[in-house]
Amino acid sequence: MGLGDGAVALPMIATASVETPLVSVLGGGQLGRMLALAGRPLGIDFRFLDPSPDATAGKVGPLVVGALDDLDRVDEVTQGATVVTYEWEGVPADAARHAMQHAPVRPDPRALDVSQDRLTEKQTFERLGIEVPAFAPADTFEELTAAAATIGFPAIVKTRRGGYDGKGQARLAQADDLERAWSELGGVPLILERQVPFTRELSVLAVRGLDGETRCYPLVENEHGEGILRVSRAPAPGLTPDLESAGESVATRILDDLDYVGVLAVELFEYEERLLANEMAPRVHNSGHWTIEGAGSSQFENHVRAVLGIELGSTDVRGFAGMVNCIGTMPDPAALSQVEGAVLHDYEKEPRAGRKLGHITVVANTEADRDQKVEALRALA
Ligand code: AMP
Numbered sequence: 001m002g003l004g005d006g007a008v009a010l011p012m013i014a015t016a017s018v019e020t021p022l023v024s025v026l027g028g029g030q031l032g033r034m035l036a037l038a039g040r041p042l043g044i045d046f047r048f049l050d051p052s053p054d055a056t057a058g059k060v061g062p063l064v065v066g067a068l069d070d071l072d073r074v075d076e077v078t079q080g081a082t083v084v085t086y087e088w089e090g091v092p093a094d095a096a097r098h099a100m101q102h103a104p105v106r107p108d109p110r111a112l113d114v115s116q117d118r119l120t121e122k123q124t125f126e127r128l129g130i131e132v133p134a135f136a137p138a139d140t141f142e143e144l145t146a147a148a149a150t151i152g153f154p155a156i157v158k159t160r161r162g163g164y165d166g167k168g169q170a171r172l173a174q175a176d177d178l179e180r181a182w183s184e185l186g187g188v189p190l191i192l193e194r195q196v197p198f199t200r201e202l203s204v205l206a207v208r209g210l211d212g213e214t215r216c217y218p219l220v221e222n223e224h225g226e227g228i229l230r231v232s233r234a235p236a237p238g239l240t241p242d243l244e245s246a247g248e249s250v251a252t253r254i255l256d257d258l259d260y261v262g263v264l265a266v267e268l269f270e271y272e273e274r275l276l277a278n279e280m281a282p283r284v285h286n287s288g289h290w291t292i293e294g295a296g297s298s299q300f301e302n303h304v305r306a307v308l309g310i311e312l313g314s315t316d317v318r319g320f321a322g323m324v325n326c327i328g329t330m331p332d333p334a335a336l337s338q339v340e341g342a343v344l345h346d347y348e349k350e351p352r353a354g355r356k357l358g359h360i361t362v363v364a365n366t367e368a369d370r371d372q373k374v375e376a377l378r379a380l381a
Contacts, residue, residue: 007210007309008082020045021308024081024103026074026096027088028055028063030347030356031284034292035087036060038300044308049077056347057087069095078102083307085262089115089281090162106210106261106307111282114258118160118191118279125277128253132277133269134194141182147192148178154195157181159188166227171195196276198269202236203287206251207263207302210309214255215302217295217315219247220287222267228354231374232287232323234294237367246275254280263288263303286325286356293343293361294321319363320370324377326358331380336360339376 008021021044025032028050036046037060046061053065066073069092078084081103086096089112096109114124125132136147138157148155153175159168170181172192201224206216221236222229236243250266265285267278288299297305297313305312329351336342339362346358360377364370 021082022047022080023304023307024078024084024099025049025057026068026077026084026086026091026099028052028057029087030056030349031087032057033060033347034289034298034300034345035085035284035304038292038298039304042301042304042310044304047077047081049073054350056349059348068092071095071098074099075102085303085307086112087283089283090164107264107282108258108260111258111260111264111280115280115282116161118158118163119189121279122191122193124254124257128257130250130253130277131274133196136192138190138192141178141186144182144186144190144192145175145178148172148175151192151194156193156195157185158191158193159185160191161189166224196269196271198271198276200236200270201278202247202268202270202275203232203265203285204247204251204268205263205265205285205288205291205299206248206255207299207306207312207315208255208260209306209312210261212256213312214252215312215315216248216251217288217291217299218317219244219268220290222287226354228325228327228356229286230325230327231378232290233370233374234290234317234321234323237371243270243273243275250275250277262306263299286359287323289345289359290321290323290361290363291315292345294318294363319365320367321361321363322370322374322377323362324360324374324381325356326360326381327356328353330357331360335380336377339373339380342373342377 023046025048028048033056048057049064064077074095078099084099084103084105093109093112119137122132122135134151138144138147155172157170201222203220208214218235220232220234223231263284265281269276284299291298296316343361349357362373
């Protein structure tokens with residue numbers, strides 16, 4: 001690939017006059033940290049903006065402390081950047097647009113507009129021919145009642161904005177539950193969705209380069225507990241070519257529609273051998289952490305490559321990968337040696353109940369070995 005408009009040359013392949021590329025990242029959590037850990041070996045510098053002075057990305061690169069909608073701090077972190085990206089879908093879209101004064105922002109902030117509103121998101125999927133659970137907007141109790149009458153039960157009501165990891169949601173088994181759901185969540189715009197009796201939850205991660213080249217990682221199977229991702233397996237067990245291409249088609253439609261540059265994750269429900277899209281994350285994603293050890297190039301490296309206009313790396317899986325999240329507490333690193341090949345990633349965050357503190361990856365030669373190791377790690381994590 002030639003280096004097109006907006007692409008940068010890596011120092012190692014460029015003339016001495018080329019400056020070190022600088023990626024400014026809005027958000028300074030573990031995702032930003034892992035972007036830097038992947039990009040530094042390529043000779044790329046990073047700078048982060050985060051409201052917390054303890055943000056974990058600040059341990060691996062310069063950190064500007066400030067609110068993500070504080071435009072002076074946005075100026076400070078993005079001045080002199082080669083490119084600006086974000087590692088959290090809650091980054092105010094207007095702040096990301098403001099940063100365009102200083103450098104290209106990739107993915108385009110339009111991706112934030114779509115993913116920050118569950119209604120716009122579902123409508124976008126539907127417009128692109130991507131199957132979704134039946135849904136309807138509801139801003140008043142009357143609209144909620146009418147939506148439930150059309151959609152049926154069981155159903156889930158969600159706030160359109162601001163919900164994550166199962167927060168801002170209520171389940172409705174029957175019409176009697178409507179008043180309780182309204183008193184818990186009402187007063188802000190809502191969306192009602194049919195509850196899909198899915199077989200399992202999957203995700204597709206794909207990367208699109210500046211020149212439009214797109215590569216997909218194999219579909220991932222995800223297990224959640226208390227609304228938080230616990231375990232990912234890639235490739236998803238029992239993955240068929242039909243399912244694989246259905247997942248790729250979902251990702252490609254969204255990437256092309258948004259003229260997207262970078263890594264995108266789409267969370268999916270598998271139901272009767274079909275894929276229904278739940279939501280998208282316009283960033284690197286927890287269900288792709290296995291790619292650090294388990295793929296030709298990790299999601300983090302590929303995101304950095306994409307936003308800088310560097311040729312993408314391989315998304316091929318090396319054998320069978322598993323990832324177990326460390327939630328609330330970290331395991332004893334010595335105990336992990338019981339599981340051959342286990343790799344611990346410590347985000348160096350203060351332990352707190354329900355907080356993602358790290359993850360463990362394992363890559364095996366067979367699916368059975370991977371699954372056995374994942375179970376052993378789950379018991380230790
Ligand atoms: P979300 O915040 O939309 O990712 O939802 C959190 C979790 O709730 C998902 O991972 C699913 O397990 C479940 N969920 C959300 N929406 C639906 C739905 N329409 N049908 C069934 N389960 C759902």
